Amino acid sequence: MLKIGDTAYPSLKGKVSDDEWNIRVQTAALFRLIPFMGWDDLSMQLVSARVGDDFLVAPSGLLFEEVTASSLVKINLEGDVVSESPFGPVQNAWYPMRAVHEARPDANFVIHSHDDIIAAVACNADGLLPISQSAAFAIADGLAYHDYEGVETYEERIPSLQRSLGANNNAAILRNHGLLTLGYEAKHAFMRHYNIRKACRIQLLANSAKHGELIRFPQSLLDEFRHELMRVGQADGTMDPWPGMLRKLTKLDPSFMD
Structure with missing residues (x-):
């Protein structure tokens, strides 16, 4: 038996399919990386992953x-627990994640953060400006905006979020709030979050240091980044930082794989 605080729970290694175990390890890695990267807001952020027809x-x-x-x-999609566990989910927190998984079959992994740097840009009416390479990649990759409607942990707010996300966007800045990123693999959701946060930080620094108008990329240059995304996606993996991040986590604390 494993134990967190006073709660004991069984190891599921060897008791679930190899595919589910791999998804569990990748998902646990995302949870551990959020505080490691400085994106955490205690436990009030969200990560979810698809495993078969469940999550x-x-x-x-x-x-x-x-x-x-x-x-x-x-x-399951309705938020009902379908496997034995001494732990329970935060029921209402499932609704924004359900919105993404339900609308996007390609959203196998979803991250939602309230990171201060991202939230600061989310409060700006202009949103993420095309002033950096990181921003250009985020915009080319598909970046949506969702107007704040209050706390999102209500089932009736699912359709509105789904409409804002659309069919082709891989991230959504939640105005006055935070960020959602999705990925077919865990590394895609992670790297999208990393890149957008970097773009937001650059924007805040540029605004604080500016003595004139910020230089924005022209649309013709932004269009080229769509080609760059395809070119990077077809690379041989030598620029993929995800395996290294997993090795770093393992060195720091391998218990995420328990």
Whole structure:
């Protein structure tokens, strides 16, 4: 038996399919990376992953740095727990994640953060400006905006978020709030979050240092970044930082794989 605080729970390694176990490990890695990267807001951020027709979500009451592969709670689309666990999900927190998974079959992994740097740009009416390479990649990759309607943990707010995300956007800045990124693989959701946060930080620094108008990329140059995204996606993987991030996590604390 494994234990977090006073709660004991069984290891699921060897008790679920190899595919589910790999998804669990990748998802637990995302949870651990959020505080490591400085994106955390205690446990009030969200990560979810698709496993077959069901989904993995955070166990209620745990810090992200405590989450393990076996502690993740499996639920169905309606949010009902479908596997035995001493932990429960945060029921209402499932709604924004459900919105993305339900609308986008390609959204196998979803991250939602309230990171201060991203939230600061989300409060700006102009949103993310095309003033940096990071921003250009984010815009070319498909970046949506969703107007703030209040706390999103209500089922009736699912359709509005789905309309804002659309069929081709891979991230959504939630105005006055934060960010959603999705990915076919865990690394895609992670790298999109990383890149947009970097673009937001550059924008805040540029605004604080400016003595004139910021230089924006012309549309013709932004269009070229769509080609660059395809070219990077067809690379041989030598520029993929995800394996290295997993090695770093393993060196720091391998318990995420429990």
